[in-house]
Amino acid sequence: MAISGLVLVGYLVAHMYGNLKVFAGQEAFDEYAHHLRELGEPMLPYEGALWLIRIVLLAAIGVHIFSAVTLWRRSRAATGGKGSQRYASSKAPRGSQRSYASFTMRWGGVVIILFVIYHLMHFTWNTIAPGGASDSPYERVVNGFEIWWVVLSYTIALLAVGFHLRHGVWAALASLGANTSQRRRRNLNILATLVALVIMVGFLLPPFGIFFGLVG
Amino acid sequence: MNITLRVWRQQNADTPGAMQTYQVADVSPDMSFLEMLDVLNEQLTLAGDDPIAFDSDCREGICGMCGLVINGLAHGPNELVTTCQLHMRSFSDGDVIDVEPWRAQPFSVIKDLVVDRSSFDRIIQAGGFISAPTGTAPDAHAAPVPKADADAAFDAATCIGCGACVAACPNGSASLFVAAKITHLGLLPQGQPERDSRALDMLAQHDEEGFGGCTQIGECTAACPKGIQLDLISRMQRDVLGALSHRR
Amino acid sequence: MSVTPEHVDNSGSFYVDGDPIADAKAPDVPLSQTWDQRRFDAKLVNPANRRKRSVIIVGTGLAGGAAAATLGEAGYHVKNFCYQDSPRRAHSIAAQGGINAAKNYRNDGDSIHRLFYDTVKGGDYRSRESNVYRLAQTSVEIIDQCVAQGVPFAREYGGLLDNRSFGGVQVSRTFYARGQTGQQLLLGAYQALERQIAAGTVEMYTRHEMLDVIIVDGRARGIVVRDMVSGEIETHMADAVVLGTGGYGNVFFLSTNAMGCNVTASWRAHRKGAYFGNPCYTQIHPTCIPVSGDHQSKLTLMSESLRNDGRIWVPKDGDDKRDPRQIPEDERDYYLERRYPAFGNLVPRDVASRAAKQVCDEGRGVGPGGFGVYLDFADAIKRLGRKAVEAKYGNLFDMYAQITGENPYEVPMRIYPAVHYTMGGLWVDYDLQSSIPGLFVIGEANFSDHGANRLGASALMQGLADGYFVLPPMISNYLADAPFEAADENHPEAVAVSQQVQERVSTLLSINGSRTVDSFHRELGHIMWEYCGMERTKEGLTKAIGLIRELREEFWRDVKVTGVNEELNQTLEKAGRVADFIELGELMCIDALHREESCGGHFRAEHQTEDGEALRDDENFAYVAAWEFGGDGGQPILHKEDLVYTEIEMKQRSYK
Ligand SMILES: Cc1cc2nc3c(=O)[nH]c(=O)nc-3n(C[C@H](O)[C@H](O)[C@H](O)COP(=O)(O)OP(=O)(O)OC[C@H]3O[C@@H](n4cnc5c(N)ncnc54)[C@H](O)[C@@H]3O)c2cc1C
Ligand code: HEM
Ligand code: SF4
Ligand code: FES
Secondary structure, rough: HHHHHHHHHHHHHHHHHHHHHHHHHHHHHEEEEEEEOOOOOOOOOOOHHHHHHHHHHHHHHHHHHHHHHHHHHHHHHHHHOHHHOOOHHHHHHOOOOOOOOHHOOHHHHHHHHHHHHHHHHOOOOOOOOOOOOOHHHHHHHHHHHOHHHHHHHHHHHHEEEEEEHHHHHHHHHHHHOOOOOOOHHHHHHHHHHHHHHHHHHEEEEEEEEHHHOOOO | EEEEEEEOOOOOOOOOOOHHHEEEEOOOOOOOOOOHHHHHHHHHHHOOOOOOOOOOOOOOOOOOOOOOHHHOOOOOOOOOHHHHHOOOHHHOOOOOEEOOOEEEEEOEEOOEEOOOOHHHHHHHHHOOOOOOOOOOOOOOOOOOOHHHHHHHHHHHHOOOOHHHHHHHHOOOOEEEEHHHHHHHHHHHHHOHHHHHHHHHHHHHHHHHHHHHHOOOOHHHHHHEEEOOOOHHHHHHHHHHHHHHHHEE | OOOOOHHHHHOOOOOOOOOOOOOEEEOOOOOHHHHHHHHHHHHOOHHHOOOOEEEEEOOEEEEHHHHHHHHHHHHEEEEEOOOOOOOHHHHHHHHHOOOOOOOOOOOOOOOHHHHHHHHHOOOOOOOOOHHHHHHHHHHHHHHHHHHHOOOOOOOOOOOEOOOOOOOOOOOOEEEEOOHHHHHHHHHHHHHHHHHHHHOOOOOEEEEEEEEEEEEEOOEEEEEEEOOOOOOEEEEEEEEEEEEEOOOOOOHHOOOOOOOOOOOOHHHHHOOOOOOOEOOOEEEEEEEEOOOOOOOOOOOOEEEHHHOOOEEEEOOOOOOOOOOOHHOOHHHHEEEHHHHHHOOHHHOOOHHHHHHHHHHHHHOOOOOOOOOOOOEHHHHHHHHHHHHHHHHHHHHHHHHHHHHHHHOOOOOEEEEEEEEEEOOOOOOOOOOOOOOOOOOEEEEHHHHHOOOOOOOOHHHHHHHHHHHHHHHHHHHHHOOOOOOOOOOOOOOOHHHHHHHHHHHHHHHHHHOOOOOHHHHHHHHHHHHHHHHHHHEHHHHHHHHHHHHHHHHHHHHHHHHHHOOOOOOOOOOHHHHHHHHHHHHHHHHHHHHHHHOOOOOOOOEEEOEOOOOOOOOHHHHHHHHEEEEEEEOOOOOOOOEEEEOOOOOOOOOOOOOO
């Protein structure tokens, strides 16, 4: 769970960095998209590196979903399917200290995967093309993000990602043994919040930039 | 003060239970929560009703026998106290208080507020010990233990095995309980030979018993009357990862 | 031995004299060699045969848990019982202060002989020399054993074990694990026990309460228990039975014992022929949190280490109801410091407790009901600083604040004595065998090592000594004679006992009277505390016996036990225990009445020195009173075991 999650976080950071190239203009962005496909040539065939990354990602997502489902099922089995709502009392709906983010992990994760599929259909497979198709990745992005509901859908998805990472990054690090004291616990939580914020904001900059006409 | 209680009543493991309402009058703020239940039970008995079954023994916060979910919180609203150490002065006149048993699939209800926690013993059986047959011990000073380690081991060893961590955990995980024992023994030189097998075997038994997995939410630590800290779970994970890598 | 006429008059109507007894098991060699010799003489059981020998052990405290783990490890087939939901919850868990051992790690002049001497003296010369000497010898091994198990004792910066001085002795020999020594020692034994359960050598029965013992052909061969969840009355048979069922302080209703602590196992064995030794010896601990009201269900002890820095006082004038902080120094009576200038606040438990009772009886007590004295840390805080006081006593202060809602850093604590330990128990010989062959008794449940008053930090020592080191070779010695007559649960004796138990349960359930079990228990407690507590008199005890008899009659006529047997029924459990406590209470009073002297925790107002100290009568009472059950309605039979001191000279204790 933790390792696959962190792999995905690593990917997100790289991905976010790439996305931010939108602000450097069409050429830089298309060059980057193209470069991704040529990465590793001639050691690897065209799109070889990209496929490697994709395989790792697919594996990570597979592992992640598999472990998530396992945890989820164990949790349901251990609590009669009711998790933190297994008590008749409604006086402590949020327990005594838990973060809001920790409530959103499972359904938030589902939202994210649905979004990822939609996202791939949009930018990778070109099966849908809101705002108009194009051969230039840059144009596809710009076209897409000029439409309000596309921006809205990305915003919702990234909020979900943000929450997911707020708890997920902390949990992953702790589960891998990084939590060594009460103070470290606080710091890891701060770190997780930062990572979540950076990724959320980082990803949201391009769509909002485009929507408000700062790009293109 | 006057208190209204809503208490989980359940005849036995096989019959369904429900919340029932009781009034308790003239509660003294100096009473412990369990003494307040004693008073109610005396009233119920005299009225010919079945008194409410709940567990307690030492009534001084050390045996781990007591444990109620009070207003949705394991061991009630105060930090670092067991149910038996919770006093009525923490409540106010006219309060409606919900009282329920620990809930988790491995903790089946025996009656009313009494649950079966034998799974904890089985987890200890799986490896929560140091093999030291009687009579084989070297002199106690044979292996000095750095004070910091001894103190940290002690902190972990104060777990009373009450099960509040499980009751509070949204995943019904007993990781804090397991981690406390793994930490206690793993910090001492005497505990090293069995450190790997202890971590793997105890966790395997934990899973076998049907407890959920840890997702680092931290409700366990908040409910724990002995202040067992969340970082012990991280330490357990390190021991597990270490054990897995040694195994190869 | 001359018997004073007074003695015969007083109690003649309550008991009859039986034959004297003696412990025949301790070999007649110099004291320091007795245990070695006994072990050498003891018969062994071939390892291959051990699996075929079965032992029932009731109790999972330090004594029972350690014994079950050790005998399981040795290869015997062990069945272990406790009434809690886990063996880890036995009341040994609650011991705070520490455990003594003659390690002399401090090089402060301690030795086995000194620990032996201190324990005999602390017990006010009413314990058996050979047993105490063995206890002191074994203490050394206990610490090694516990450390090997991972018991996290307090350590110093160099990594070595820390020691403190405890209970008014002049050497530092007490090992401790913060304020939770009993817990840590018990977890060590519990973990060793769980390991044996996993190995299959020990079968564990939790939530099972022993209700009787089965005797076949003169030997203890089994027990009848009630499965507290299903209500089933079960019979378990074995080659020997061991009771490690703890103390009976709950006869006083309020005590520092756990809610479930009971005398049922011991009492049922007593009724079947096991002698009860010195039932009246009760220890009353001076530093407990006072009662706050009628609802009180138990009392909480605070470690007596508090007396190292706290100063005990009451107002000079009983009508002085000012906030204690407003009472000027010269209007306070630091009565312990005044009366015992040498020991001051550190006098032994019995002395401190009685002094507190006296000032309260004079009307100078403080707090609700006037049952309390101040334990004041203001001076200590001034002298050492709040930080240092917090470091030393922080957890105790927190506990006090939690229970009373008062802040002891600001307002003096209030303390009052409470029943804490029972030195009396089933009589055992040097082998820890009771007067019933095959019935062994260990830990607080036996009478053996503490005489009339237990020294602080020596009960943990005794429990573990008995369980780990003394019982195992003695049980082997006994089992070497097995197999005994074949007896399974269909043996007529077993069936008969099981039937008796069932009848008793049905009777309790069918009375359907008008009083709750707790109300009887509370009333018994009042009687015992009033007349058989810190200070006892002939009139009081005589009156108490009458009251208890009436109470007993009323109990069986008017108790109300709801529910049925075939389920978890906590009222039924309590009812059985209280019924036995009532019978025990009567015997305690008879014992206290017959012992026309003051010794240790037993203080007879008629027998005191001019300045109110306990006055022993070594000429007439240097014996163990071992009581035989005289039948329902009959009189108990007194067997005397003379206490012979070869190494120690009896002296009057003085703490002036
Ligand atoms: C608050 C407190 C503090 C103390 N502090 C100290 C200290 O600092 N140092 C010290 O040396 N001593 C101390 N003592 C005394 C010491 O803790 C006890 O004397 C000792 O632990 C008793 O151990 P045990 O094994 O004999 O009995 P326990 O630990 O009481 O165990 C009794 C066992 O018998 C079982 N049992 C009882 N009746 C039945 C039955 N009818 N059927 C089935 N099972 C039964 C119980 O389930 C339990 O497992 C303290 C005692 C108290 C109460
Ligand atoms: C298919 C979509 C996803 C689902 C269903 C999903 C589900 C989950 C679940 C159930 C957890 C367990 C933690 C808990 O319950 O508290 C989790 C943890 C985590 N997820 Fe996801 N997730 C998804 C996508 C992602 C993505 C895209 C990323 C990366 C950006 C990610 C990163 C993480 C991380 C780092 C963790 C913490 C791992 C741990 O708890 O040890 N997840 N996820
Ligand atoms: S970790 Fe804390 S909450 Fe869990 S069993 Fe131990 S003491 Fe109870
Ligand atoms: S009853 Fe022992 S911890 Fe509460």
